[in-house]
Amino acid sequence: MRRHELLEQLHDRLAPRTYLEIGVSTGTSMSLSRTRSIGVDPFFRIRRELRCDLQLVRATSDEFFASAGAFEHFGGSAFDLAFIDGMHLAEYALRDFINTERHAHPASVIVLDDMLPRVPVEGLRDRRDARSHGAWAGDVYKILDALRTLRPDLVCLELDTGPTGTVAIFLPDSSSTMLVVAYDELVQAYVVPDPQDIPDEVLRRSRALDPEDLLRSSIWDGLRRLRERPAAEARPEVARLLAEAGLATPR
Template sequence: MRRHDLLRSLHEVLQPRTYLEIGVNSGRSLTLSRTRSIGIDPFFTVMSELLCDLHLVRTTSDEFFAREHPLAHFDEPLIDLAFIDGMHLSEYALRDLINVERFCHPGSVVVLDDMLPRNVMQARRDHESSRRGSGWTGDVYKVAEVLRTHRPDLVCLEVDTIPTGTAVVLGLDARSRVLLEAYDGLVEAFVVPDPQPVPDEVLGRTRAHDAADLLARPLWADLVASRADDAAGARERVTAALDDLRPVGA
C-alpha cells in the first residue's frame, strides 16, 4: 500500500474533526482532507485542488508552534489526525511530534512519514550526497526507537508502505513532558557523521505491519468513540483498544 492510500484510509475510518499536516509541498496529501485543516510548510508549492476548510501557513513548524494560539483555526485546540512529513532529520521530526502531542487527546492519531529507508544511502543526513539515490528519508527512523525506549506508554507501529515506510503513533498524552526533557540529550546522540549504521530491522522492515491488516483492526472505532468520553474514560477506552497491539517479530 502506498503512503497516501494509508492516509486516505485513516481519513475514512477516523472521520477526523481536525487535521494538521507538517510538510505540505505540492499539496497532494492535503487533497485527502475534508475537514478543518492546518497545513504548515515554509516552501509549499501547492499544485492540487484542496477541498477542505484550510489554514495554509508559509512558515516553519517551530515558528508555528511558538505562536500564542497556533490552533486558532480549530474550534478547540485539539488534533484528531496529524501527518508529519517535514524536514527529514530525526531532531526535526521528534520536535514536530513533541509539539503536535501538546494538542492531542487519547484518541488522536499521528502518522510520521519516511520511517523505513531501504538502504544506508537513503538514510544519510546529508541530502546532497543522497541525490543519486531515490526517496531520501534522512534519519527520521530513529524516532521510533526513541518512542520505544522513552515512551513505552505510546504505541508506535511501523507500517510497510511504499515508498519509504510510515509509523502510526497512538495513545498520545498531551500532559507528558518526557520527550521534551530528554530532547537535548537525544539530539546529541542523533547527530553523527554519514554513513550511519541503520538497524537491520529497519532496512528489512521486519517489525513493520501490513497496512491493510492494520486498517482492518477494530481499534479505529474505539478511537473515534473515545472523543465523546470524559478524559479518564477516553484514556481507559483507548488503552483497552490498544492492548492487543504488539510489534511484529516481538
Template sequence: MERHDLLAQLHQLIQPRNYLEIGVDTGQSLGLSRVPSIGIDPAFHITEVLDTDVQLVRSTSDDYFRDNNPTERLGGHAIDLAFIDGMHWAEYALRDFIYVESYTAATSVVVIDDALPRNVAEAARDRYTAAWTGDVFKVTRALRRLRPDLVVLEVDTEPTGTLVVLLPDASSSVLVQKYPGLEASMTGATDPQAVPDRVLRRTEAVDPALLLDCTWWDTLVRERRGDLPPGSLAATLAGQDWAALRPIGRELASAAPAAGR
C-alpha cells in the same frame, strides 16, 4: 499500500474533526482532507486541489508552534489526525512530534513519514539520492524507549514506510526533558548512518491493510465522541497482538514487540 492510500483510509476510518500537516510541499496529502486543516511549510508550492477549509502557513514548524496554538484555529478541539513530513533529520521529526503531541487527546493519531529507509544511502543526513528519508528512523527507537505508554507502529507502506503513533498524551513532559540529550546524539551522527537490519528488512513493520482492518478503530471514534469512557481505547490496544499484523511469510523479530505496550 502507498503512504497516501494509508492516510486517505485513516481519514475515512477515524473521521477526524480536523487535520494538521507539517511538510505540505505540493499539497498531495493535504488534499485528502475534507475537514478544517492547517498546513505548515516554509516553501510549499501547491499544485493539488484543496477541497476544504485550510490555513496554509508559510513557516517552519519551530516558528509556527512558538507563536501559535493550533487548537484556536480548530474550534478548541485537540488535533485528531496529524501527518509529519517535514525536515528529514531525526531531531526535527522528533521535535515536530513533541509539538503536535502537546495539542492531542488520547484518541488522536499521529503519522510520521519516511520511517523505513530501503537502504543506507536513503538514510543519509546529507542528501545525495532522489528518494531520501534522512535518519527519521531513529525517532521510532526514541519513542519506544522513552515513552512505553505510546503505541508506536512501523507500517510497511511504499515507498519509505510510515510510523503510526497511538495514545498520545498532551500532559507528558518526558520527551521535552530528554530532548537536549537526544538532539546532541542525533546531530552528532555522521554518514553513513548505522541503520538497523530490522529497519531495512522491515521485520517489525505491520501490514497497512491488516492494521486498517482492526476493529478497535471504531473504539477510537466512539471514545472521542463520548460514547465510551476515557481509557477504552487504551484498554483495547493493550490486548492487541501486534505481531499478528505483520505480513505473512515475513521473518519476525523474536525479541521486542512492535509497539511500546
C-alpha cells in the same frame, strides 16, 4: 500500499473532525482531507485541488507551534489525525512530534512519514548524497527507539508502506514531558556524520505491519467514539481497545 493510500484510508476510517499536517509541499497529502485542517510548510507550492476548510501556514513548524493562537482554526479542540512529513532529520522530527503531541487527545492518531529507509543511502543526513539515489528518508527512523524506550505508554506501529515507510502512533499524552527532558541528550546522539548506522530491522522492516492489517482492525469505531470523552476517561479505554485488537504489544 503507498503512504498516501494509507493516509486516505485513515481519513476514511477515522472521519477526523480536525487534521494537522506538517510538511505540505505540493499538496498531495492535504488534497485527501475533507475536514477542518491546518497545513504548515515554509515553502509550500500547491499543485492539487484542496477541498477542505483549510488554514495554510507559510512558516517553519517551530515558528508555527511557538505562535500565539496557532490552533485557533480548530476552535480549541485537539486534532483527530496528524501527519508529520517535515524536515527529514531526527532532531526536527522529534521536535515536531513533541509539539504535535501537546495538542492531542488519547484517541488522536499521529502518523510519521519516512521512518523505514529501504537502503542505507536513503537514511543519510545529507540530502544531496541521498538524492543521487532517488528517495531521501533522512535519519528520522532514529526517533522510534526513543519513543519506545522513553515513552512505553505510546503504541508505535511500523507500517510497510512505500516508498520509505510510516509509523502510526496511538495513545498520545499531551501532558508528557519525558521527551522534552531527554531532547538535548538525544540530539547529541542523532547528529553524527554520514554514513549512518541503520539497524537491520529497520532496513528489513522485520517489525513492520502490513498496513491492510491495521486498517482491517476493530479499533476505528471505538476511537471515533472515545474522542468525545474527557482525556482522563478515554485513555484507559483506548488502551483496552488497542490491546483487544492485538495492537498494543510491541513486535
